[in-house]
Amino acid sequence: PHLGGVLDLRARAHAAGGAPWLRIGAWTHLNWAGGLDRLQLAFFDRHLRDREGLEAHPREALADLGSGSWRGLADGGSEGPRWALRSDGLAAIDPGEGRLLLDGDGGGGLSLVHDPWRPAPGRGGHLGLDAGLVDRTDLDARADVACFTAPPLAGPLQLVGRPELELEVSCDQDGFDLCGALSVIRRGTVWQLSTGVLRSLGPHCRRRQRRRLRLQPLVTTLAAGEQLRLSLAASAWPQVTVNPGSGESLLGPVGPGHRVITLELQLNGACLRLLPLDSRAD
Incomplete structure (x- = not known):
């Protein structure tokens, strides 16, 4: 942390x-x-x-x-690769439908429905007591988690930097969370590498606008045949308190004031990139 x-x-x-x-x-x-x-x-x-x-x-x-x-x-002083995101709308239903395209053209979009009475769990990452590499295969199979997966690598790929996702997001309430996880798929198991949380509160959440989700700095090497995956959810409970959707920043467990939140993700121009480790987080 x-x-x-x-x-x-x-x-x-x-x-x-x-x-x-x-x-x-x-x-x-x-x-x-x-x-x-x-x-x-x-x-x-x-x-x-x-x-x-x-x-x-x-x-x-x-x-x-x-x-x-x-x-x-000092080896991590330059910006790393970029990936586009693409989905025909089923990335939260089929974990293999959403695509992560290296230097490619993304597009499409999807709806992500968050039910506060069964929020998507947080696991591992920089906020969990089970920090470090953790298996999140079962989490990615949930219908409230959108997955974007890159093709198997032809050779090793070194990832060094601060992962940052930029995309257009809106929702039907006055608040939402966007919780991201970057993982590697290795022999069929999804191993989580880095996590991040974006919390938005206020009427502006209903407007479609570009937003940035920053994940924890990362240094890792993926082997040939492995796949990179980005997973997105609207909660990471209990690591992060569940956003009530009312515009308030409530602490504690889910209560009667929490609302079902539907997020709309627009993927045209969406980009996952690796900023240099030397860059300052603003």
């Missing part, structure tokens, strides 16, 4: 003339499996006991969520 803030602090440190040591591993919060022990000891030796040794460690390194290999953060 702190990854965006960590990268923001790094950018601010560099802007102020600093040169911080930074290690981002494929770990969950407070569970680094010994992967930081030596670096932490060297840090304390330097700053508490005036001992040398910190310089022996690479100044910046990130772990690839797929291969486990380490890389420098």
Whole structure:
């Protein structure tokens, strides 16, 4: 949950003339499996006991969520690939109907109905106690989750950056959530890699306009034959409180004030892209 803030602090440190040591591993919060022990000891030796040794460690390194290999953060300074979205209206009914097209032309649209009494669950991601890679195959089979899947890869594909989805969305109430998950399909199982949530409140939700959904920064490598998938839902309960649709930001469980919300997703010009890791989240 702190990854965006960590990268923001790094950018601010560099802007102020600093040169911080930074290690981002494929770990969950407070569970680094010994992967930081030596670096932490060297840090304390330097700053508490005036001992040398910190310089022996690479100044910046990130772990690839797929291969486990380490890389420098400077390698993620350019914008990555882009995908268009296409559906003939059944992406929330058939998880294989929606398409994610690399450098292709998207189009179409669909309706996504959110029932507050059976909200789409949140799982794993940066907000769950089960953080890290999780199987979401059953979630993608729900009729209130829209899936967009890329063709099998002909060769390895490295994904490095901040995933961002831009598309036109409107709904029939004064509030909605758009919850996204980026996953890899590996031997028939959908493994979730990154998640994000966009909350909108107010009368403007009824107007069709372009909106941006930002997901957690990501470093991973997909292998040949694997498929990238984007999943969209209108909730991620209980990780995020369910949007009541009234324009209010209510906390707590679903109550009698919550409304059924129908979202309209327009896919003409919709784009999933990878912004550089170095870019600042605004």
